[in-house]
Amino acid sequence: SVIVQFHGSGTTNPDRCYWHILESIMSQTKIPSWLTYRSTSSGPGQEEFMGNITHPFTHFASSDYPLPKQL
Numbered sequence: 332s333v334i335v336q337f338h339g340s341g342t343t344n345p346d347r348c349y350w351h352i353l354e355s356i357m358s359q360t361k362i363p364s365w366l367t368y369r370s371t372s373s374g375p376g377q378e379e380f381m382g383n384i385t386h387p388f389t390h391f392a393s394s395d396y397p398l399p400k401q402l
């Protein structure tokens with residue numbers, strides 16, 4: 332069976348909240364899933380989210396500041 336994957340990274344402030352939410356989703360969904368959040372800090376989180384146009388490294392990011400006009 333296919334495992335649905337959803338990954339995020341970014342600032343450390345909300346990491347425990349994200350871990351709790353993602354763990355709850357994984358335990359309650361009927362679809363096999365693997366959801367993660369890595370505390371990398373805002374800059375690396377933004378870079379991983381932006382990745383490149385066709386293949387970002389993460390599906391979502393969290394940051395203490397907005398994305399710059401150019402990354």
